[in-house]
Amino acid sequence: MPNDSSEPTIPSDILYEGHNDLPSEPLVIVPNRLLKEDIEAISAILADREWVFVVETGSPIDAPIAEFLESSEVEKLEFSLDAKEAEKEQFADAAHAAAEEGKFLFFVPSRASALRAILSRTKPGVVRFLAELNLPIAPVYIERPAEIALAVEKEGGHCRTVFIFGDLVSVRSKHRFPSYQQSLLEAREVAFTKDPILETSLAFLLLKGLLQHSGTTRVIDGLDGSEIGFDKILAASLALASYLKKETNKDRVGIVLPPGKGGLIANLGVLFAGKVPVNLNFTASTEAINSAIRQSELDRIISADKFISKTPRFPWPPSKEVILLERLIPKIKKSAIFWGLMSKILPAPALATAAGISKKGGNREAVLLFTSGSSGEPKGVPLTHRNLVANVKQFGTPLEVSENRSILGCLPLFHSLGCTVTLWFPIIEGFNLITYPSPLETGTLAELIEKHKVVLMLATPTFLRGYLRKAKPEQLTSVQLPIVGAEKLPKAVAESFKNRFGTNVLEGYGLTETSPVTNVNLPDPQADSDDVRVVPSYRLGSVGQMLPGVAVRITDPSSGVQLPLDQSGMIWFKAANVFPGYLKMPRKTEEVMKDGWFCTGDIGRVDEDGFLYIEGRLSRFSKIGGEMVPHEKVEQAINNALGGGDDESVRKFAIVGVPDEKKGEALVLITTEPMNDQAMIELRYELLDKEIPALWIPRKSAYVDEIPVLSSGKLDIQGCVDIALSRSKSE
16 A cells, blocks of 8 residues: 555554554564455554555455455555466565565455454465565454454444554564464454453343343253243342342352252352352362362352252251252242342343442452362362453354254353353353253253253263263254363264264363363354355364464473474463462462463464364373373273274273382273283283384273263373272282
8 A cells, every 4th residue: 555645544443552563674464354444454553654465366355355456556466375486486576576665565365254253264375375485474363342242242332443463473483384373362362351341240241141131041950840031040149149248258158059040049149249159069079178168268058958968978067057048049039029120120230239249350259169189189269250251252252053042051060161151151141051960861961952952062071972872863963062171082982973963072172270161163164155265163183273362372391492383282371261370379370370371281282273282181191211101192092902992982991100110100001891911911012013102001900890080071080090009009
């Protein structure tokens, strides 16, 4: 775009950052997406630059941009990835000639079909081609806030567009494409943090959701078949909140309930009272539960008579400290009627004021969860309002569900995914919630899915095996989004599910410390037309692309040196959904947090389309003879060697490491199939024939009736280690 005497004006409804860090020397601007208005905005932000627009020959471009590029005043260069070398050299010569004249190159991405808030619509091959020009590359992340707004956000309450200019990719970089990805991810993280909704309290957004969706959305109790509208949920929750304010001065309130309307009302009531819900893991050991109660400083626990009778091993406090919902509800009925009437009269802001619900949340603690304890004593994980609001938005943004908006809520409420995605998400985004107290009863769950046409189902690979055993193919036809996490999804399980139910299993990833979701596979979008590229959003074997606002880094596990994203190493995240630190554990926090980045403890890499691959948890590696041995890869090799792929309905093997005087650690095979010495020898030779390293092959096994798993569906690592150690001592 040629310079003229008139100074371009920057639109008042855009937000931009990072432009001042760009050098004055010529470079290549590479945006993640582009409209005609974006060209005008960037030209105004970088007003002193003279532009040459770069276009891929034959690529589909939005009509207004195409018309602009045909103008006689616009200088344009075209290239083709399929061109002959001589033609590519000719393009490079023209690009360098423009740069020598002080002009800047502006790449124009083609149209593409993609999910909302996808990282980039630009083909990786194009970025690599432009990198060969040996000019600095300036990534620009362009976001349109209205496209990713929550259902409860006001229309027109955002700036029109956000432009974040990422870190420059230097010509000296040996890994230019991964560096471009890295810069764009970090720019997207900055763009996401600019959203003012992140300062809103979770409680206020939940109140807005209950009001907004009260006429269309309900909670269905799969245990007794009862239905309750969001309006009655709101009234009961506000009445409970009024009671809790008088009942305790403590900041936190414990909850021991399974998924269901009672658990939902209890959590909402605690939040509306301005307090922090602590959903306790009633399946954990007595020591772990007592530790959580002590750390949380609880003096009240909400539960129910029926549930207490079902959990006699739970270390219940004195009866005066336990609030029994079914006994309390009749006592607060008048209060519920009052709040029900108020909710019909007052808009959300006024109702929040009347109920004493703060509209601001930010970095205040909203929920306290505890790690599952799969590898030791549970740690307290305080999640802020900002964390949870961010994760609801991150999870919901790329989902495309227009009809039968319904979700199955059967994961434990003390499970981070069960908490965020089956408590807060459906209320804010307006999904019918079908609840059931246990994820293990997959036969009953399949009936509920069929009856209520559930679209979104959350599970773990362990629970998927249950569906493979008990569910009929026609029962899961409504499920569009079978999302799986908590542990590695075996390929055989994914393929078995696809063959039986006709739907791809969508593996995701997250941790309690990240509120929890950071990644998820989703169905590929439909092409807008025959000539546009479809940006993939599903890749078997990966845990999906980073959700909006999640930046990732990869470092060497030993030295901590940052690596290119496409090399395997320790995974770190930076995002608004990353927790502030462990409860009263500053040393533990320092071990995992550095300059706003959170160390996951997992090893992985990112491919060119932004899909993250988890290659193992550091705690699921053994250092044997100086070599890092991945337990999950050993499990997969043994499963293949012993023909386990034929029946993936049950987990049959687990590998753990135990101390060994000679090599530091030794592998032990925990198995549901008895393995005598001869069988172990035969297995060894079978694995050696498949070129599995000798160090990777266990020499000892321990027989169990079932592989220990936690209530969350994760492998119980500590339980497996205890079995391996006890068998070793008895030999």
